[in-house]
Amino acid sequence: MGDGPTITTIAERAGVSIASVSRVLNGLPTRQETVRKVMAAADELGYVRNAVARSLKSRRTHQIAFAMADVGNPAYLAMLREIQPVLKAAGYRLVLHSTDAVVADEIDVLHSLGERYVDGLIMSPLRVTDTHLQMLATARAPVVIIGSVPDGTRVDNVRADSRTGVRLAVDHLYALGRRRIAMVNGPLDTVPGAARGAAYREALTDLGLPYDENLVQIGDFYREEGRRAVAELLDRAPEIDALMCANDLIALGALDVLRAKGRRVPEDVAVVGMDDTDLAAASWPSLTSVSLGSAERGKAAAELLLERLQGDDGDPKRVTVAPRLAIRASTAGPDYERTQRKEGGA
Incomplete structure (x- = not known):
């Protein structure tokens, strides 16, 4: 009896389960009514001297x-x-x-x-x-x-800075001689989808290329959706020679579809992703991608x-991270892969 209150006695006093007491005292998401009951019972039983309960009462959970x-x-x-x-x-x-x-x-x-x-x-x-x-x-x-x-x-x-990032990618594709530059984007009601779609259109205009709705496919930011979107795009516009993808997962789906359809990357279609994730460097061919930091x-x-x-x-403070373009084999070609392997083994 003299050992002081325990989780069990607090649960009994509060009329809740032991698991609920544990969640409250460990700062895990719990209904507000349960939090009130547990903290009231802990107060009554003198448990507030416990470090976790004390931190809850001081509004600090760490x-x-x-x-x-x-x-x-x-x-x-x-x-x-x-x-x-x-x-x-x-x-x-x-x-x-x-x-x-x-x-x-x-x-x-x-x-x-x-x-x-x-x-x-x-x-x-x-x-x-x-x-x-x-x-x-x-x-x-x-x-x-x-x-x-x-x-x-x-x-x-x-x-x-998605706007500058897309511009880096489109300028790179244009410099390679690509003129049928298509885009697979995520939903336009998302912040990145809207920004990247607008930046793509602006980049084409600045380069003197026409904006063609047939070269734009809206999907979602997942690999499976990338596969579906690129398959639909190629059925509608098989003549594309470059593909700007709104993230790396879409681009990986694009590589899957292009490989299945016998389209060589980058000889037939150059592909650029965005985010420059670990998957970009590990894909085959390795993926040129815009790092958004x-x-x-x-x-x-x-x-x-x-x-x-x-x-x-x-x-309030605002920090903007500048993008950078990581050029790899999906636009630079197989010679890039060979050069990288040689440099890696030197």
Whole structure:
């Protein structure tokens, strides 16, 4: 009897399960009513002296959430590899959310900030809706958005320069003598889809090339969707000689389809992706891709969030990461692969 309160006695006093008490005391997402019951019971039983309960009452959990559209996308993994060590060095654990780009799931993550299960949030949404903006304006903890948000949004923001990135890719293809440059994009109601589609059209205009809707195919940011979209595009416009893909996963799907149809890369069709993920260098042929600085954006977001957690209450900050073009065999040809192998073995 003299050993003090335990998780079991708190569960009995609160009228909830032992598992629910454990979730609350470990700062995991839990219904607000359950949190109130557990904390009231812990107070009554004198458990607030416990370090975890004390941290909850002081609104510090030493946890940060990272919400992304697709945990399987290498671009987000590159962000994660930079976010985690920055936060770990500052004494924070990282909680991951893969939302599948479902707006309702992202809004739920923002709403749950009021339940104090994390001290801050890094989010990379594909779509930014009015509801996102409303929730960001009243967020109960610091938030950093990786991706573009409307001007005037009062939130720290780390963004890529997709416009310049697409221009680098199209200019490269044009310099190679390609004139039937097609594009496979993601949904136009997403931030990257809209930006990359507009940049493609602008780049063609600046080069004096006509914009042809028959050379544009809208799919989604997944490899399987890339296969489907490229197959439809080739059936409609078999004469294309270059393909600008809105991300590397689409481009890998394009390589699958071109190989199956006997179209040589890059002799018949040159292919460029975006994100310059680990998969780009490992594909066959290796994929020319525009790096949008996923790792740099992740690190910058983590550093901005730490500044807020350490008391910075200044105006929202915006960081833009410059793109760069990584040229590989899917545009440079087999000689590039041979040269790289020789240099790698030297």
